[in-house]
Amino acid sequence: MNVMSIPVLTAVAWPYANGPRHIGHVSGFGVPSDVFARYQRMSGNDVLMISGTDEHGTPLLVQADKEGMNVHDLADRYNRVIVDDLAGLGLSYDLFTRTTTRNHYAVVQEMFRNVAKNGYLVTKKTVGAISPSSGRTLPDRYIEGTCPICDYDGARGDQCDNCGNQLDPADLINPVSKVNGETPKFVETEHWFLDLPALADALGDWLRGRKDWRPNVLKFSLNLLDDIRPRAMSRDIDWGIPIPVEGWQDRKDKRLYVWFDAVIGYLSASIEWAYRIGEPDAWRKWWNNPEALSYYFMGKDNITFHSQIWPAELLGYNGEGAKGGEESMLGELQLPTEVVSSEYLTMSGSKFSSSRGVVIYVKDFLKEFGPDALRYFIAAAGPENQDTDFTWDEYVRRTNQELANEWGNLVNRTVSMAHKNFGKIPTPGTLTDADMELRKRAEEAFDVVGKNLHRARFKAGISEAMRYVADANRYIAAQAPWQIAKTVKAGGPDAAEAEERLGTVLHTALQAVQDANTMMTPFMPHASQQIFETLGGDGIWAAQPEIHEVVDDMPVNPVGVGVPEAGRSYPVIMGDYEVEQAKWERQDITPGTPLSKPKPVFQKLDPELGETGPEWAPINND
Secondary structure, three states, X not given: OOOOOOEEEEEEXXXXXXXXXXXXHHHHOHHHHHHHHHHHHHOOOXXXXXXXXXXXXXXXXXXXXXXXXXXXXXXXXXXXXXXXXXXXXXXXXXEEEEOOOHHHHHHHHHHHHHHHHOOOEEEEEEEEEEOOOOOOEOOHHHEEEEOXXXXXXXXXXXXXXXXXXXXXXXXXXXXXXXXXXXXXXXXXXXXXXXXXXXXXXXXXXXXXXOOOOOHHHHHHHHHHHHHOOOEEOEEEOOOOOOOXXXXXXXXXXXXXXXXXXXXXXXXXXXHHHHHHOOOOOOXXXXXXXXXXXXXXXXXXXXXXXXXXXXXXXXXXXXXXXXXXXXXXXXXXXXXXXXXXXXXXXXEOOEEOEHHHOEOOEXXXXXXXXXXXXXXXXXXXXXXXXXXXXXXXXXXXXXXXXXXXXXXXXXXXXHHHHHHHHOOEOOOOOOOOHHHHHHHHHHHHHHHHHHHHHHOOOHHHHHHHHHHHHHHHHHHHHHHOHXXXXXXXXXXXXXXXHHHHHHHHHHHHHHHHHHHHHHHHOOOOHHHHHHHHHHOOOOOOOOOOOEEEEEEOOOOOOOOOOOOOOOOOXXXXXXXXXXXXXXXXXXXXXXXXXXXXXXXOXXXXXXXXXXXXXXXXXXXXXX
């Protein structure tokens, strides 16, 4: 455990409130961030895990049109759906909020005003894309075409995922709208631009100082410096945060770009969290403190906004670019420690997409299978460093062989034997070399798993934890406590010695279950709580998030422009994680603790599921 508690910000990508989440979404931002945050809490660090639903921009307007409803109502509806999904997965947010709050409007406008005051936001004429049929502005990401640099067919209007270059929609060859397939109409318009060239040196110095980033993320981010240009931070749209500048603030047709708005949510959510716990300045521990660490979790399509746009905005706010400047009321804001990006989780080779019908919704998955097998799959087989294909066959195999046969069986047979022969955790006698070796192996595994989780290497972490489970299973097979139990039951001169040995073996095995359970806790907190109780534990081992209904009544300063009226209620995810007993260390089990007959931790799945899929997400073999 750490001697000193370090403030660790876990900043999690903001899902659009334009539909329910599918497992492709949560494999990128949800589960990895929670595994990391839970490990950091167990290590004694002071974690602030924040996020919320992203509720502005064209994606919500498009969906509202499809569903024939008001965009405010659509945001309210899917905000609740997403809150339920993420809480059901056990994602331990200190605050999961939304971007349509009074506080968020005020913080975004404060950021805009000071970045503009420091000279890093400037106006200029540009070309914007319009839908010919609706007259509505098309955001960069809603336009696709051929990349003019590498000829990749499928580049977006903001960047090419193939070569990594920043693009404008007008750059694309044969651009089409993703909304309806139209060829966009390009018209002249005026917008506010983030002057990235004036921030390029400071941004480059910061990026080149990143040493521990995932190679795919760092390489992509450094490549962005080669073609750095001003980036539009406003849009021709009527749904979003007003631009707080004279001559712009009352315009109904201009709003801040949703990506300027969304990334600032990490800061505004931290400020709202501090307000909701009754300590208004508590957020500063993570944002104004050079000793604090901050980790941002997302899918790879969002790297540019977190390794270029957001750091540039922070540098501009702090006055650290070529034009100088001064910080404002929020103080000097710290840049990300690491951008932790995952690749895509695909399904039969296709990127998850609800619009194309290639989708497995989190709600359906949780209802049938619960959260922990999915969390395990994402950690063990997910898209940490490369695109990974989700198949029902692989999900069934890992659940049955790894969770049920290996980990679940270790728990079940160890506790069953101890319950049957002693009814409690037995007192160990003299330890043999084999007993000592398994304990030593636990210490090594704690070190390896912990180092990997500290560096957000989840696949390596869970693999090492499972190797320790395999070692514990081999120990039990070699010691054969069932054979020793027969000697005890037979009585005779060897019975007393055999009983002591049986108690020692089962105590050692139960300690191994306890140690493995601690290592598994960040990955599978629900199962870990059950195993803790199976070992006779009482109270909260792994704390779970809670949904609270709150009122948007936060006083805001400065007030800003077009701030929503006070009084609207909405759900948030919060949690009391200080009550949990799980610590990242070996905790000795207590002899004499009563044991009950265990219930299976993981249910085996019908192998046929791997061939057919469930009714709500069947496998299409066409």
